[in-house]
Amino acid sequence: MAKAKADAIITIEGLGKRYGDFQALTDITMEVRRSEVVCVIGPSGSGKSTLLRCLNFLEVYDPGEVRMDGELIGWEEGSANPRKPLSGAKLRDQRKNIGMVFQQFNLWPHFSALQNVAEALIQVKKLPVKEAHALARAALEKVNLGDRTDSYPSGLSGGQQQRVAIARAIAMEPRVMLFDEPTSALDPELVGEVLNVMKELASEGMTMVVVTHEMGFAAHVADRVAFLDEGRLVCCVPPKEIFAREPADSRVRAFLQTYRERNVV
Amino acid sequence: MELDLFVRYGPALLHGFGVTVLCWIAGSIGGLVLGFAIACLYHWSGKWMRWALQVYIDAVRGSPFMIQLFILYYGGPYFGLTLDPVPAGILGFIVYGSPYFAEIFRSGFQSFPKGQLEAARSVGINEWAITRRIVLPQMLVSITAPLTNFIIILTKETAILSVVTVPELLSETQTMAAETFTYVEPFLALSLFYWFMVEFTSWLGKRVEARVTRHLKRA
Numbered sequence: 143m144a145k146a147k148a149d150a151i152i153t154i155e156g157l158g159k160r161y162g163d164f165q166a167l168t169d170i171t172m173e174v175r176r177s178e179v180v181c182v183i184g185p186s187g188s189g190k191s192t193l194l195r196c197l198n199f200l201e202v203y204d205p206g207e208v209r210m211d212g213e214l215i216g217w218e219e220g221s222a223n224p225r226k227p228l229s230g231a232k233l234r235d236q237r238k239n240i241g242m243v244f245q246q247f248n249l250w251p252h253f254s255a256l257q258n259v260a261e262a263l264i265q266v267k268k269l270p271v272k273e274a275h276a277l278a279r280a281a282l283e284k285v286n287l288g289d290r291t292d293s294y295p296s297g298l299s300g301g302q303q304q305r306v307a308i309a310r311a312i313a314m315e316p317r318v319m320l321f322d323e324p325t326s327a328l329d330p331e332l333v334g335e336v337l338n339v340m341k342e343l344a345s346e347g348m349t350m351v352v353v354t355h356e357m358g359f360a361a362h363v364a365d366r367v368a369f370l371d372e373g374r375l376v377c378c379v380p381p382k383e384i385f386a387r388e389p390a391d392s393r394v395r396a397f398l399q400t401y402r403e404r405n406v407v
Numbered sequence: 408m409e410l411d412l413f414v415r416y417g418p419a420l421l422h423g424f425g426v427t428v429l430c431w432i433a434g435s436i437g438g439l440v441l442g443f444a445i446a447c448l449y450h451w452s453g454k455w456m457r458w459a460l461q462v463y464i465d466a467v468r469g470s471p472f473m474i475q476l477f478i479l480y481y482g483g484p485y486f487g488l489t490l491d492p493v494p495a496g497i498l499g500f501i502v503y504g505s506p507y508f509a510e511i512f513r514s515g516f517q518s519f520p521k522g523q524l525e526a527a528r529s530v531g532i533n534e535w536a537i538t539r540r541i542v543l544p545q546m547l548v549s550i551t552a553p554l555t556n557f558i559i560i561l562t563k564e565t566a567i568l569s570v571v572t573v574p575e576l577l578s579e580t581q582t583m584a585a586e587t588f589t590y591v592e593p594f595l596a597l598s599l600f601y602w603f604m605v606e607f608t609s610w611l612g613k614r615v616e617a618r619v620t621r622h623l624k625r626a
Contacts, residue, residue: 200525230533238531248526252544252622261540262530294622307526314530 151176151318151349152197157206159192159373166192167373170206174318177347180378181360184370185397190353193370194320197351198240199233210240210318238266241311245323247303249295255282255306256291259313267314281313282306285339301332305339312343319343321352357401361385369394412592416583420593423579424600426493427565430575431604434500435558441501442508447538449509450516464506472503473567480571496568496575504561511553515546547619555612562604576600 150173157170167189174180182190196203199216204225208215215236218226228236249258259278263269269277282291285305295303304324311319321340325333337359344350344363354360360367361381368378371393377384389395413420449460467475479488479502480495490498519542527537569578576597583593 198529200529234528234531234533237529240529242526242529244522244526246522248520248522250523250526250541250545252541252619262527262532265533265536265540266531296623310526310530 149176150174151178151211152351153207153209154193154197155207155209157193157196157203157208159189159196159201159203165373167196167203170375172368172375172378174349174351175365177349178365179344179350179352179363180366180368181364181381182351182353182368182370183355183357183360183384183397184376188370189373190370191322192373194322194351194353197318197320198237198242200242202227210236234266238262238314239317241314241316241319243304243307243311243319243321243324245326247295247300247307247327249303249306249310251295254292254294255287255298255309258295258306259310262310262314277313278309281309284312285309286335299332300328301335304328304336308336308339308343312348318349318351321350321354323353323355325354325356357385357398369397371397410592412583412587412589413596416579416587416593419579419583420576420596420600423574423576426574427568427576427600428604430493430496430500430568430573431562431565433497434504435561437497437501438504438508438561439554441505442510443512445505445509446512446516449513451534460509464509467502467506472499472564473570475499475503476567476571492568492571492573495571496573499568499571500561500564503564504557507557508554511550511557512546514553515550516542518549519546544619547615548623551612551616551619555608555615558612559605559608562601562608 152174154170154172157167158165159167170193182193184190192201195201197208197210197215199208202216207217213236216228216233218228227233250261253261256275256278259281260271260274263274263277264271267274279288279291282288285308287302287305287309290298290302290306293302295306298306308324324340325336328336333356337356340350340352340359341363352359352364361384364381366378367381367384369376369384369391376391376393383389384394385398389398445460445464449457476495476499479499480490480492483490483495523541523545524537527541532540565575566577568575569581572578580593580597584590587593
């Protein structure tokens with residue numbers, strides 16, 4: 143996909159994350175450009191999801207910086223030793239611009255599909271209910287669920303639930319979308335419908351960071367692929383370099399070997 | 408059985424029942440609200456606040472309701488708190504019930520799926536709206552039964568209010584028994600009144616349960 147070389151929307155610098163004695167992320171430095179799709183791959187436990195969750199401060203990272211359009215995420219600008227977290231209101235202001243889709247969908251089961259999508263429009267954007275519902279309906283139509291607006295999550299398939307979750311995020315018109323293994327909890331035959339919606343979003347120029355095990359998606363949709371191993375960024379390069387016959391890095395080679403054995407790539 | 412006794416003492420019994428119901432409903436609602444507030448505070452605050460709340464919970468749960476009422480009603484004036492029997496009874500009920508309600512709400516908070524909270528935070532919904540719109544309605548599914556159960560227990564605790572001279576059902580019944588030297592009739596009537604309150608509460612609990620589990624039935 144030929145995209146004009148655009149400016150960086152997310153810059154990550156020297157990012158680290160530690161849980162007690164476990165160093166989950168070490169010195170990650172990378173950027174995501176506007177309208178770019180970056181897939182994050184790597185062995186399980188390599189810190190992919192942690193990295194993604196640092197981007198909207200669901201994980202409190204330290205040290206390092208995550209910036210979106212220049213604005214430091216989660217921490218008070220210029221504060222140090224110890225750093226001061228942003229107030230709740232300021233953090234919420236940042237988060238509403240960063241959409242997130244979770245492995246387990248995390249829909250609110252007591253709300254219908256429409257209510258799930260409309261809730262943040264009403265609570266956060268303070269739109270009147272009628273207007274919020276109209277926007278929510280449009281978002282659901284976009285993920286091909288215009289006919290299921292009144293269904294509760296318990297009456298939807300996994301693929302449909304995940305599409306509602308995508309609609310919930312895009313209805314807020316975020317500047318960036320984060321996907322945390324969006325198809326990992328789905329039956330194989332339902333994976334396609336979710337990936338198709340994501341492809342369409344990508345083609346419309348949405349900036350996306352996608353943690354995934356779907357190598358086909360990474361190979362064909364991503365502009366760049368970041369490979370993580372033991373909490374370190376091994377490389378962040380165009381997919382053809384990762385999925386080449388002989389990737390430069392031995393860790394990437396070993397990781398992809400398991401997929402090759404199953405003829406996935 | 409002398410049924411004409413009920414004609415004579417009916418008004419007094421009904422009045423007693425009214426006082427009982429008033430203390431019970433006001434006390435239960437007040438206890439629910441205070442208990443929910445304690446649980447929310449516990450949920451959101453840090454170590455020291457939690458410690459203080461735990462002390463309150465343990466202190467109230469650790470003493471009999473009757474002693475609490477004595478302290479409030481007879482000891483209150485020493486601290487500048489002079490209350491009439493009925494307000495003292497209601498306040499006593501609120502304090503007595505609040506830690507039990509708080510613990511029920513706290514269990515609801517603790518068992519709430521973290522992923523749903525993260526989803527709500529990731530779109531920028533504030534914590535109070537999350538609690539009100541997302542947590543509470545779902546939490547009610549699992550806590551309606553224990554809440555109903557405790558409110559049923561409270562119906563019968565109202566009898567203890569008689570020790571601080573609240574003119575409730577038991578004290579009116581005792582008056583009737585003492586004046587007429589009958590025991591079967593007054594206490595039979597008394598049981599019927601309590602039974603009615605218990606049945607009403609469990610009916611209400613079932614209604615609430617049906618309402619909060621609507622979304623669990625497949626469309």
